[in-house]
Amino acid sequence: xxxxxxxxxxxxxxxxxxxxxxxxxxxxxxxxxxxxxxxxxxxxxxxxxxxxxxxxxxxxxxxxxxxxxxxxxxxxxxxxxxxxxxxxxxxxxxxxxxxxxxxxxxxxxxxxxxxxxxxxxxxxxxxxxxxxxxxxxxxxxxxxxxxxxxxxxxxxxxxxxxxxxxxxxxxxxxxxxxxxxxxxxxxxxxxxxxxxxxxxxxxxxxxxxxxxxxxxxxxxxxxxxxxxxxxxxxxxxxxxxxxxxxxxxxxxxxxxxxxxxxxxxxxxxxxxxxxxxxxxxxxxxxxxxxxxxxxxxxxxxxxxxxxxxxxxxxxxxxxxxxxxxxxxxxxxxxxxxxxxxxxxxxxxxxxxxxxxxxxxxxxxxxxxxxxxxxxxxxxxxxxxxxxxxxxxxxxxxxxxxxxxxxxxxxxxxxxxxxxxxxxxxxxxxxxxxxxxxxxxxxxxxxxxxxxxxxxxxxxxxxxxxxxxxxxxxxxxxxxxxxxxxxxxxxxxxxxxxxxxxxxxxxx
Amino acid sequence: xxxxxxxxxxxxxxxxxxxxxxxxxxxxxxxxxxxxxxxxxxxxxxxxxxxxxxxxxxxxxxxxxxxxxxxxxxxxxxxxxxxxxxxxxxxxxxxxxxxxxxxxxxxxxxxxxxxxxxxxx
Numbered sequence: 001x002x003x004x005x006x007x008x009x010x011x012x013x014x015x016x017x018x019x020x021x022x023x024x025x026x027x028x029x030x031x032x033x034x035x036x037x038x039x040x041x042x043x044x045x046x047x048x049x050x051x052x053x054x055x056x057x058x059x060x061x062x063x064x065x066x067x068x069x070x071x072x073x074x075x076x077x078x079x080x081x082x083x084x085x086x087x088x089x090x091x092x093x094x095x096x097x098x099x100x101x102x103x104x105x106x107x108x109x110x111x112x113x114x115x116x117x118x119x120x121x122x123x124x125x126x127x128x129x130x131x132x133x134x135x136x137x138x139x140x141x142x143x144x145x146x147x148x149x150x151x152x153x154x155x156x157x158x159x160x161x162x163x164x165x166x167x168x169x170x171x172x173x174x175x176x177x178x179x180x181x182x183x184x185x186x187x188x189x190x191x192x193x194x195x196x197x198x199x200x201x202x203x204x205x206x207x208x209x210x211x212x213x214x215x216x217x218x219x220x221x222x223x224x225x226x227x228x229x230x231x232x233x234x235x236x237x238x239x240x241x242x243x244x245x246x247x248x249x250x251x252x253x254x255x256x257x258x259x260x261x262x263x264x265x266x267x268x269x270x271x272x273x274x275x276x277x278x279x280x281x282x283x284x285x286x287x288x289x290x291x292x293x294x295x296x297x298x299x300x301x302x303x304x305x306x307x308x309x310x311x312x313x314x315x316x317x318x319x320x321x322x323x324x325x326x327x328x329x330x331x332x333x334x335x336x337x338x339x340x341x342x343x344x345x346x347x348x349x350x351x352x353x354x355x356x357x358x359x360x361x362x363x364x365x366x367x368x369x370x371x372x373x374x375x376x377x378x379x380x381x382x383x384x385x386x387x388x389x390x391x392x393x394x395x396x397x398x399x400x401x402x403x404x405x406x407x408x409x410x411x412x413x414x415x416x417x418x419x420x421x422x423x424x425x426x427x428x429x430x431x432x433x434x435x436x437x438x439x440x441x442x443x444x445x446x447x448x449x450x451x452x453x454x455x456x457x458x459x460x461x462x463x464x465x466x467x468x469x470x471x472x473x474x475x476x477x478x479x480x481x482x483x484x485x486x487x488x489x490x491x492x493x494x495x496x497x498x499x500x501x502x503x504x505x506x507x
Numbered sequence: 508x509x510x511x512x513x514x515x516x517x518x519x520x521x522x523x524x525x526x527x528x529x530x531x532x533x534x535x536x537x538x539x540x541x542x543x544x545x546x547x548x549x550x551x552x553x554x555x556x557x558x559x560x561x562x563x564x565x566x567x568x569x570x571x572x573x574x575x576x577x578x579x580x581x582x583x584x585x586x587x588x589x590x591x592x593x594x595x596x597x598x599x600x601x602x603x604x605x606x607x608x609x610x611x612x613x614x615x616x617x618x619x620x621x622x623x624x625x626x627x628x
Contacts, residue, residue: 045556059529156552164529164554172551257538296557424549459559
């Protein structure tokens with residue numbers, strides 16, 4: 001798509017920072033940028049500020065433990081609502097992102113194409129924001145590993161159970177098993193009893209490393225707040241008499257048209273099931289799985305940002321490899337809400353500082369707008385930026401410790417059978433995937449998509465992408481060359497064709 | 508203030524802010540779509556709009572994510588079988604369009620079907 005020429009015209013000052021995602025990272029980024037004088041558009045697909053971490057109850061009623069109070073808005077929500085330079089765009093999805101062409105360098109200027117209105121409705125108005133800087137805080141979603149029966153209704157991600165319990169006060173089932181790896185399973189297991197579900201067990205596939213059990217290491221990496229949080233989860237599990245077992249996982253779900261029972265097995269250190277340890281648990285009507293998180297990479301990739309180790313690469317002030325584009329929160333690593341908020345704060349400050357710096361650059365003649373824009377800004381002092389950066393560092397340390405403590409070793413591939421689905425959308429089985437690699441020469445993600453349709457469905461490879469890449473690599477005996485090919489989504493979300501017929505207004 | 512919505516023609520009460528998926532779960536359903544190829548049942552999976560597994564038909568429009576869509580008064584929700592093309596026509600008239608004597612739905616809690624005096628939903 002080429003931009004209409006008038007978009008490259010000088011900006012209406014003050015400059016516009018577009019923040020995508022209104023979780024703790026995005027909300028803090030919006031606040032810090034706005035307080036430094038920028039105009040901010042805070043775009044989020046949800047109705048309320050808070051994202052997945054501070055999920056606000058959408059349905060009134062008694063609060064769920066560990067969740068926000070029903071009547072009180074989260075402090076972030078109040079702060080955003082009372083900041084006049086922030087325009088919060090709720091129920092708004094970014095469906096495409098394009099760099100804004102103009103004569104001369106225009107770091108960070110992008111067209112952000114959005115659609116606002118009830119989810120997936122027909123005729124959601126399309127509009128385009130012209131961003132002078134972009135802060136991407138699109139977060140992450142639960143990774144689900146495939147296992148026989150994982151496509152049965154009632155098998156859900158841990159995040160789904162959490163969203164339903166906290167936001168909707170609805171239990172995903174009556175008799176529930178939780179399985180996966182990582183400390184984020186614990187608040188899920190505690191939210192379920194609050195909405196009437198009985199949790200039959202939490203099966204942690206890993207062996208939470210020494211640092212989770214060692215107060216000294218946890219204090220060093222996470223700080224006292226984290227230690228207290230983990231302690232409260234342990235107490236909560238005990239109070240609700242929820243069994244918690246490590247080195248165990250749900251390796252199969254059984255049922256005809258919905259999940260009725262599961263098989264739990266003991267795992268060795270590589271996550272291979274220990275023969276003879278299988279145990280059938282039932283009846284159950286829901287299984288919640290979560291094996292860490294997968295960042296929402298399509299917008300950073302559309303902007304051209306480099307990805308390292310599965311996360312968006314950022315420098316010490318949250319700048320990505322693309323000038324004027326910043327990333328914060330789970331896009332850069334998973335360390336919980338306080339760490340995401342600290343990164344957001346820094347990203348917002350850095351975005352304004354860099355916009356103000358543009359005016360000092362030598363090529364001002366090519367960008368007369370920069371000086372006018374900068375006149376509106378009150379950029380943060382170097383000391384303030386340094387303080388924000390130092391708060392980010394402890395979160396990053398915690399993210400690295402968390403990732404080290406909860407690896408996902410490859411033994412899960414042994415849970416699969418010939419007919420186990422690897423791609424849920426296109427119903428592609430492990431056998432079909434293996435044939436595509438072994439018999440039809442598919443040697444990368446794009447080739448797999450075209451030969452066996454894995455990743456070609458409605459979710460655009462979000463659910464199966466990482467698993468497929470690992471399965472293919474194991475079959476090939478080498479990593480696939482294009483592991484993030486499925487994360488490149490020129491259309492970040494499906495758009496109804498009729499909605500594109502009208503040319504969008506530019507803000 | 509409760510909303511009145513219809514699920515496959517059956518009248519239900521819903522709460523403002525309630526998603527289609529939450530209502531469907533509250534009615535006891537675990538699946539509300541069948542897959543295009545295998546005809547297999549699917550329901551909610553990721554719960555946050557990523558997986559596109561919980562698709563449902565709302566007011567005649569298919570491929571609406573039940574986990575993301577908040578209910579509006581009068582919404583007509585239908586299960587989705589395989590791939591469906593959008594239709595301009597609304598689904599058939601609900602089987603229980605009329606309300607109880609005073610015009611309110613009495614006694615039904617959100618998620619429970621509203622029953623007429625003769626007990627037929």
